Amino acid sequence: MNNSNDFYLRLEEQLSSSSKWPSRYRFKFILKSDENDILELKTIFNDIKNADFSIRKSSNNKFSSISITAVMKTPISIIEKYKLASKIKGIISL
Numbered sequence: 001m002n003n004s005n006d007f008y009l010r011l012e013e014q015l016s017s018s019s020k021w022p023s024r025y026r027f028k029f030i031l032k033s034d035e036n037d038i039l040e041l042k043t044i045f046n047d048i049k050n051a052d053f054s055i056r057k058s059s060n061n062k063f064s065s066i067s068i069t070a071v072m073k074t075p076i077s078i079i080e081k082y083k084l085a086s087k088i089k090g091i092i093s094l
Contacts, residue, residue, distance in 0.1 A: 008079050015075035025078055027068040028094035029085060033061050037088050041066060044084045048072070
């Protein structure tokens with residue numbers, strides 16, 4: 001098993017034990033301030049009703065901090081979103 005699988009297993013255990021599901025969850029990402037990358041990230045969350053996006057650009061406008069708050073059904077649904085987001089080049093998940 002590789003490190004990312006270990007991370008996702010630990011995350012699932014922590015989320016399962018810390019919340020009742022469905023539950024509100026805040027995703028945080030940092031990526032280059034490229035409109036196509038931001039749009040790609042938003043597209044990943046298109047299927048989530050009432051997802052709230054907050055975007056803040058760095059002082060030099062090279063990077064964007066994106067927070068997404070949404071009601072998620074299960075810990076697995078959160079992990080699926082992180083895995084999809086990880087395909088965006090240069091993205092950092094917090």
